[in-house]
Amino acid sequence: MMINIRQCTFEDLYKLQEISYETFNETFKHQNSPENMNAYLEKAFNVKQLEKELSNVSSQFYFVYFHNEIAGYLKVNTNDAQSEEMDDDSLEIERIYIKSTFQKRGLGKYLLDKAMEIAIEQNKRIVWLGVWEKNEKAIAFYQKMGFVQTGIHSFYMGDEEQTDFIMSKTLI
Numbered sequence: 001m002m003i004n005i006r007q008c009t010f011e012d013l014y015k016l017q018e019i020s021y022e023t024f025n026e027t028f029k030h031q032n033s034p035e036n037m038n039a040y041l042e043k044a045f046n047v048k049q050l051e052k053e054l055s056n057v058s059s060q061f062y063f064v065y066f067h068n069e070i071a072g073y074l075k076v077n078t079n080d081a082q083s084e085e086m087d088d089d090s091l092e093i094e095r096i097y098i099k100s101t102f103q104k105r106g107l108g109k110y111l112l113d114k115a116m117e118i119a120i121e122q123n124k125r126i127v128w129l130g131v132w133e134k135n136e137k138a139i140a141f142y143q144k145m146g147f148v149q150t151g152i153h154s155f156y157m158g159d160e161e162q163t164d165f166i167m168s169k170t171l172i
């Protein structure tokens, strides 16, 4: 099989840190200062933080493999692991990141389908996510996947306040 998916465990901590840094950096370094990028990377992906997230029963991480190489990852949250106050019948896609060399091969859709599958299994009604308003590529991808904008919220990249679009999809 060309494409495989596997749920991450505690043992994957350092691999997870590596792909988190790499993909975040290549996605956002062109539109943000090095200071703000470093501040965010250190805060979001330090070992203690990732340990905490990996041990949260309401969060799940998955690696997607392309020809046996880690090509990207998915993080989903339910209940109080969601990064916004949301009802218990919703699931958050907190991160879908595909390494640039593996993009446009269907892997992002593969991870998104996985998230939808988890939501259905857990009887959720809404799948939602936050995406930076300037991340046009990801917004186009989520629109293509049937998500619509349902709100906004702000977050900090270092000391800069930025706006995320909240996008959602309702399951039948």
Ligand SMILES: CC(=O)SCCNC(=O)CCNC(=O)[C@H](O)C(C)(C)COP(=O)(O)OP(=O)(O)OC[C@H]1O[C@@H](n2cnc3c(N)ncnc32)[C@H](O)[C@@H]1OP(=O)(O)O
Pocket (backbone or CB within 6 Å): 023, 027, 093, 094, 095, 096, 097, 098, 099, 102, 103, 104, 105, 106, 107, 108, 109, 110, 129, 130, 131, 132, 135, 136, 137, 138, 140, 141, 144
């Ligand atoms: C909640 C968050 O995580 S927000 C941050 C999202 N992640 C990032 O920005 C990280 C960098 N980007 C990526 O990782 C990827 O580009 C993703 C996740 C946005 C898309 O993943 P990819 O593997 O490249 O997309 P994939 O090949 O699965 O494409 C699926 C469909 O979306 C469409 N699509 C993908 N990218 C785009 C785009 N830039 N513009 C329009 N349509 C697009 C494809 O054409 C495809 O449509 P099709 O099924 O009709 O052929």
